[in-house]
Amino acid sequence: CQRFSFKRILPRDMERQLLHIAQAEKIDLTADGAEILSRMAGGALRDALSLLDQCASSTAGTLTAETVYDCLGLAGERRTAELFAAIADQDASRALELFSGLYAGGKDVAAMLDELCSLSRDLLILRTAPGSGASMLSGVCTEQEVRQLLGRFSAGELLRITTLLQQTASGFSKSADQRLDAELCLIALCAPELQMDAA
Numbered sequence: 001c002q003r004f005s006f007k008r009i010l011p012r013d014m015e016r017q018l019l020h021i022a023q024a025e026k027i028d029l030t031a032d033g034a035e036i037l038s039r040m041a042g043g044a045l046r047d048a049l050s051l052l053d054q055c056a057s058s059t060a061g062t063l064t065a066e067t068v069y070d071c072l073g074l075a076g077e078r079r080t081a082e083l084f085a086a087i088a089d090q091d092a093s094r095a096l097e098l099f100s101g102l103y104a105g106g107k108d109v110a111a112m113l114d115e116l117c118s119l120s121r122d123l124l125i126l127r128t129a130p131g132s133g134a135s136m137l138s139g140v141c142t143e144q145e146v147r148q149l150l151g152r153f154s155a156g157e158l159l160r161i162t163t164l165l166q167q168t169a170s171g172f173s174k175s176a177d178q179r180l181d182a183e184l185c186l187i188a189l190c191a192p193e194l195q196m197d198a199a
Contacts, residue, residue: 008043092190
């Protein structure tokens, strides 16, 4: 009997491996594209290679961060940070406008909420563990963007936001209209005082 203790691969190591494999396979992958793929894989090289193959098969040109976001139906770090800033401003109109633009551009609703949830989690980690939290960031946004948003939320607000995003995303498998669910979630995030009247 043999026991193998597998560990998650560090993002930097995975980026180097992806670039090496891409070069061997004649895939034009940029460093920022490799960075996004390694982030999305969550430490699993097999998942990173699957994502690389998915992007390479659907894109004729160079795989940059932007084309990877497009191939995977993701909003991207800049748009995700903008959406979160709208939530911080309690600007439902701006949040819905950003969401609508991303949706019209073919972005996946579940993926967008997952990115928001990851960012909310990162903010919550930094808020509760300011010393060591930076090493635990998911990488959905840059550390600079995360720290710019950090001062705008309390730990309680971030816990509420993360919980609501998770509840909305978990209901997608039974939802008849994911877009509507996501829009209602954004409105609730921007206007926490709104409550459904059960009566």
